[in-house]
Amino acid sequence: MTTARTSQVVSTPSAPARPARQARPARRKKHYLVHNSPTLFIFMMILALYSAVPLLWLLFNATKSQGDIMSTFGLWFGHDFNLIENIKQTFTYKDGVFAKWLLNTFMYVLVGAGGATFLATLAGYGLAVFDFPGKKGVLATVIGAIAIPGTALVVPTFLLFAKLGLTNTPWAIILPSLISPFGLYLVMSYAKSGVPQGIIESARMDGAGEFRIFAQIVVPLLSPSIITVLLFAIVSTWNNYFLPLIMLNDPKWYPLTVGLNEWNEQATGSSTPEPIYNLVIAGALLTVIPIIIIFLMLQRYWESGLTAGSVKQ
Amino acid sequence: MQFKTLGRLTAASAAIIMGLAGLSACGSSSSGGASADSGSKASDVEAALKKGGSLTYWTWTNAAEPQVAAFEKAYPNVHVKVVNPGSGASAYTKMMNAIKADKDVPDIMQIEYQALSQFYTPGNLLDLAPYGFTSLKSQYASSAWSSVAVDGKIYGLPQDTGPMALFYNKKVFDSFGISEPPKTWDEFIKDGEIMQQKDPSVHITSDSGQGNLVTSLLWQAGSHAFKVDGTNVTINLKDKGATQWAKTWDKLISEHLITTFANQGTEWYQAANKGKMASIISASWLRGSLEGSVKESAGDWRVAPLPTYDGKPASANYGGSSQAAYAKTKNPALAAGFIKWLNSSKESIEIAKQKGTFPSTVKELNATEFLEEKPDYFGGQQINKVFNQSSKDILPKWQFLPYQVYANSIVNDTIGKAYEGSTTFESALQNFQKDLVKYGNEQGYTVKEG
Numbered sequence: 001m002t003t004a005r006t007s008q009v010v011s012t013p014s015a016p017a018r019p020a021r022q023a024r025p026a027r028r029k030k031h032y033l034v035h036n037s038p039t040l041f042i043f044m045m046i047l048a049l050y051s052a053v054p055l056l057w058l059l060f061n062a063t064k065s066q067g068d069i070m071s072t073f074g075l076w077f078g079h080d081f082n083l084i085e086n087i088k089q090t091f092t093y094k095d096g097v098f099a100k101w102l103l104n105t106f107m108y109v110l111v112g113a114g115g116a117t118f119l120a121t122l123a124g125y126g127l128a129v130f131d132f133p134g135k136k137g138v139l140a141t142v143i144g145a146i147a148i149p150g151t152a153l154v155v156p157t158f159l160l161f162a163k164l165g166l167t168n169t170p171w172a173i174i175l176p177s178l179i180s181p182f183g184l185y186l187v188m189s190y191a192k193s194g195v196p197q198g199i200i201e202s203a204r205m206d207g208a209g210e211f212r213i214f215a216q217i218v219v220p221l222l223s224p225s226i227i228t229v230l231l232f233a234i235v236s237t238w239n240n241y242f243l244p245l246i247m248l249n250d251p252k253w254y255p256l257t258v259g260l261n262e263w264n265e266q267a268t269g270s271s272t273p274e275p276i277y278n279l280v281i282a283g284a285l286l287t288v289i290p291i292i293i294i295f296l297m298l299q300r301y302w303e304s305g306l307t308a309g310s311v312k313q
Numbered sequence: 314m315q316f317k318t319l320g321r322l323t324a325a326s327a328a329i330i331m332g333l334a335g336l337s338a339c340g341s342s343s344s345g346g347a348s349a350d351s352g353s354k355a356s357d358v359e360a361a362l363k364k365g366g367s368l369t370y371w372t373w374t375n376a377a378e379p380q381v382a383a384f385e386k387a388y389p390n391v392h393v394k395v396v397n398p399g400s401g402a403s404a405y406t407k408m409m410n411a412i413k414a415d416k417d418v419p420d421i422m423q424i425e426y427q428a429l430s431q432f433y434t435p436g437n438l439l440d441l442a443p444y445g446f447t448s449l450k451s452q453y454a455s456s457a458w459s460s461v462a463v464d465g466k467i468y469g470l471p472q473d474t475g476p477m478a479l480f481y482n483k484k485v486f487d488s489f490g491i492s493e494p495p496k497t498w499d500e501f502i503k504d505g506e507i508m509q510q511k512d513p514s515v516h517i518t519s520d521s522g523q524g525n526l527v528t529s530l531l532w533q534a535g536s537h538a539f540k541v542d543g544t545n546v547t548i549n550l551k552d553k554g555a556t557q558w559a560k561t562w563d564k565l566i567s568e569h570l571i572t573t574f575a576n577q578g579t580e581w582y583q584a585a586n587k588g589k590m591a592s593i594i595s596a597s598w599l600r601g602s603l604e605g606s607v608k609e610s611a612g613d614w615r616v617a618p619l620p621t622y623d624g625k626p627a628s629a630n631y632g633g634s635s636q637a638a639y640a641k642t643k644n645p646a647l648a649a650g651f652i653k654w655l656n657s658s659k660e661s662i663e664i665a666k667q668k669g670t671f672p673s674t675v676k677e678l679n680a681t682e683f684l685e686e687k688p689d690y691f692g693g694q695q696i697n698k699v700f701n702q703s704s705k706d707i708l709p710k711w712q713f714l715p716y717q718v719y720a721n722s723i724v725n726d727t728i729g730k731a732y733e734g735s736t737t738f739e740s741a742l743q744n745f746q747k748d749l750v751k752y753g754n755e756q757g758y759t760v761k762e763g
Contacts, residue, residue: 162414
């Protein structure tokens, strides 16, 4: 099942998230789990392995030359260690377009995910704390929006943006990324329990303006949920594939996901196929690394955010 | 190593948007943008090239950059922007999207023969006949020309062709005591059985049921599954040719004579390198892939005509593409001029040849130097002679659907089940047909089952 394996490698760089999430309680309560429920423990280990194998495959194959990828065993090293050469080639192939894609992705993540988090925080807090006419309607809309998968909106969004002349521009990726109904809902439910009405009222008594209250008092209180939303937004923007695939036709605006898939397809064209699997795999590895780093950096906050926010019923 | 799921997702999205950009959304008549007025437009072409302007050219060929550089040298006033939108279904999706949005549509597009009618049926391509292209007919292989010239209109100019052939590993065949490549599909099955009996790790070929290839194999089997007349389509995947193909493939799959590695994926290359895949059903353009990525078995490969059903030569086109102009391009004469230079000037054809493009022009196909080339990789065999003969043996009168890109994208979901062994090829073809009829009617075509 190479297909599933590799598509997982590239399209869900968040794969390593799963073992981390499951292994942590297992690690903390290890003895308990081993003694009281060895079957569950073994089952967990199998799941962890299952999630780790694609990543191992990626690591091993990123060190191979194209010839070795096509002729040696997938879960071990090839004849020669080619990692540095692969990475060099990845950055120089086609005038270094990979670096451009990397920068694009960073930009989409920074502006898109950052903006999404900012807006979700503002709106979530607003909905939790203030009363205004039409609030119930807004809430219903937000909850309804969570139920609609983003992919389903791509085509209508495309047609809308085409009319506005926004297709094939970075705005076509950034604008839809700014909207995160789930993030809004998460901040809202967190704010309901985590921001005591009393604090806000005493700040108002002391003569602080609403924005100052928000920036200096509410944001620090909400920080676990903000980090959680940020993490979700970063991962989803980083892995965004379908939206840019439809919206963009000029490689200079591609994010990594679309660019790498194009390189992958190059092997199967019917005019002059040029397989560059070693670059596709090295590129995929480079695509996964930043997201792993971000995840490890933010995961502490994420845990507390999830438990304290208790979004799940 | 191919992202089948992603591909499928893309195909599905393509389908949605194709629908929008299809017949229903087509406002212009199918005569193409420029109406053929009585003045001779052939002279306009030269004038336009001299006067200059700018064009956008979407292509995935590796020859495009040097070709455009040479073109701009010859015509310094013209600027051509080359954009690579990827290849295959995703490129067509992008083109259809751009056309639908009527924004950023390229003036020139590279379109494979199988996808051409998808673009000209709704009137999205410029008719090049008024620009003096009719006289170019004799320069191209007839199979290529008949793909671009339909009902007196010319929708593109052929760049490369893909006459089919059987690439076989002679060393592997010899090791099983098989001295000749199979001439008929029955022999092919027999050879496959011999290999499996003696060494279960060796399969005669690998076929994952890729849309383009299945279509070409139906063509090669003598099927006329799709009959198209304007927007009236008749689909019959029960005809003699299709049934022959289905019976043969039923045998190959049910007896486990072939593997189903993703075409040109890593496992596929591994099997080719290690001599575990004894032959490959493909077309002339595969040569570069073998030379570049199957180095372990260099010198062992040979090329033979495709096996046939009755022993008489029969071939089909698999891949190959043309360049076409957008119907609403701002400067049709200039676009026509660029296409003409790209696929008929000596200089441009030479660049394409050096980049490994298999030619579509008669002169290049019949050049002595070309025919007598003896690449070491193929043990000094004059392989181009085989391809050239194959080009002549391409069965005439095959037609593609006006929504062939969609059709090829759902092959995996319908006929793919037969490749997995969960249904017979005959019934898989019938399911495929049902889906095609339903989709075609939804798209505004009049589709009947023949």
